[in-house]
Amino acid sequence: MPEGPVFRDAGQGDWVLSGGWRLQSVLRVSGTARELSVPGQDVSSWYRATVPGTVLTTLVNEGVYPEPTYGLNNMVIPESLARQDYWYRNEFVPPAAAEGRPVGLLLKGVNYAAEVWFNGERLGDLRGAFMRGQFDLSSRIKHGIPNVLLVRVSPVPHPGIPHEESLAAGAGVPNGGSMCLDGPTFFCTEGWDWIPGIRDRCTGLWQEVVLHVGGPVVLGDPHIKTDLPLPDITKADVFVSAAVQNRSSQAHTVVVRAEFEGVRVERPVTLAAGESSYAKFGSGEFPALHVANPRLWWPNGYGAPELYHLTLSVLDSQGRVLDQPRQRFGIRHVTYELSAHDTAGKLQRLDFNPSAAWDRLVIDKRHAALRQAGATWVPTLAVEASSCSAVTVLPASPTAPFLVLKVNGVPIPCKGGNWGLDEALKRCSREKLEPFFRLQKEANFTMIRNWCGQNTEEVFYELADEYGLMVWNDFWLSTQEWNQQPLDLPLFLANAEDVIKRFRNHPSIVLWCGRNEGVPPPALNEGLDELVRRHDGSRYYQPNSRDINLLESGPWTYGSPVAFFNKYGLGFSTELGLPNVPSVDAIRAMMPEEDRWPLSDTWAYHDWHQAHHGEVPAFMEALARQLGEGTGLEDFCRKAQLLNYDAHRALFEGMNARLWAPTTGRLMWMSHPAWPSTEWQLYSSDTDTNAAFFAVRKACEPLHIQLNLDDHHVVVCNTTRQAQARLRAVAETFSLDGHLLSTQTALLSAAANATTFALQLAADSPSLPALRLVRLRLLATDETLLSDNLYWLPRTEGD
16 A cells, blocks of 8 residues: 655644654564664555554554454454554655754653653653654754654553453453553553453554654743633733743744734744743733733634634744744633632632732642542632632522532532543544544534543544534543552652643633542642643642542432432532443444344443343343334344433433532533443444433423423523524423323523423323323514423323
8 A cells, every 4th residue: 555645744843754654562672762763764664653542543444454343243343452562663764844944843742651752762752642842953954864763662561461351251340450550551451341351452543643844943831821801701811921932053033923812912022042941922012912892712603613723933133033933722711610628627619810929839638638528529728719819709509519610700619520631542543532522513502521641632622622512631540449549649749730731721610620430549639630720720630530629429320310310419510421332323323233133242342231230130121111122133223222211311310400509511422432432422433422422412402392201391591692582482292192291380580500490290190191201382472482492291200
């Protein structure tokens, strides 16, 4: 197969090394790194490598192993892939644009460790899947002739042993194991209850490798902060800063310029040889950065997710551009309502504005500062809080003690789901991921949770920005007192620092979270909090995905839909899960015909659990009781869609019913599947949508009429910024043969960002059929249909 070009011109002086790569196991190659990293070596027997990509991606593309996500194919791929090192090699002639100019090498992401060689010299090392590697090639690169980049990639030191799923073993517990010791990596690939062990553990050059052609003076990661004088959103202040580095052996005076959408500011910077400094721009010194009538970034359903385009330039004394990175950003302001103890021990309801605190510790989340408050825990206000404008004491609130997230001063119901891993082999191009983000937006979600930080790549945040999806961003720690603690704390913090600096300008990120289901060890908890304050300064650091201003996780299995109204998720829950049987077409696409029916180990391997979290017996019992057992694949999948719809609609209608009293956030476990799965998903891994997607889209629509299953109140949930007046709610009850049994109507106005009572559905009576249909409609004054809904209700309460 002919290869494409070695380089792709990405603009801004970036040349992506997208072709010409070769891959081979170190065990199969003789010769030292010094010998292999000079031109002229015979690598014709090496595999043509896919970069960016993992080792297994290459081996699948080269036909060595079958597609691991189909059927039981993953079982034939050896575990030895995660227990050997690999050479990645690229021999190339540099682009002509690089001649006579400084050249840097950027490795955007390597899992797990790398030893980097260039033209026979060792450049350095890199560790952690989320750390960028940056090296200066200026004195080593040779123009017009071949150069060699050689990277020795090592998998995690503790790859563990997967606990495979089966009908007998259930979910294959325990979730994860040894890989958590290695900290910043894709530790879910050891095997979880929603993904099997991925045989190479996603080892490889999983993000782009770039040659950057710049000048003697270059810019580092820019930092863009925006501030609104809330409640006024008609003006904004923009703050821009960036590190400026002189890479040459002589002094330089340059001009650093910042431009976006009609705004232009600049300042001179003088640097001695090898010196670094910062160029900072604020609205106090540069009035142009005080923006009138800004286009604000809003979460999905609350307004357009508007984006600005910043160009930073370094110009020499002749006005020539030496470096010119570009960065998108959004003008928006995030604040947080939560409960905390003051220094006297009194429980207070607070509004916290991190942008007004800068680098000061205002809310103390150290282990010793956490205090129990009813069923949850809360942090403590630091001594500095009493004299800090970042904290405002609020009156008692029905949302207490749960977290409320506000964007541009508006409380946003955090309706969404968890992404455990975008794709089992990290095949995460924009073309691959964008349809999933579109589906999350069309489901009317406002938030996605980046569970344990497993999706930390640029395109993930870019798409979240564009689709108005807030990101709850975890770091790489799983369940306390269940999973292992990382061994190398400085490595963990170094990866975290790089991630914060790299992605902090994305408006979609609204919160950094230290740990899934627990608080990080003290050194990490305090280190992460300090890093967020120092390198971000505009977002809240939440230590724990449950327990602190939040609810416990779960449950993750099928139960009565009524429970989502009166039992589960009444507060802020980051994990509530249900089985989700895919469509028959999705089942046919994920496994061979002989494995599809009856339900087999192949189903179990694709997460159809008979025991442990997510067990399906309760789902099967409800299906048999309500609809009759499935008689074949088509019949089973068809009947399962009714349960999918009823339960997933209740998951979010239960949130609507108790919105702000006390429910503030509900994230389904999971909204996105990492591979072809039979539960915990909003859609299938091939983007096929089933009843669960349509149920969630219905329940989360911005203007929505619904029946509360616990008390049979008909209510209207308006999750927009605009009140809706002169509405008419209609509730009609039908027999199964279509006869109209009763009609009830009510006139109402739906307040903005609230749930409004419309009417009480007529009580059960002996004259009603055992099962009836209830159709709800919400009409405008001109009879335009604004929302509708349909329920099937037994005469007495049940599933």
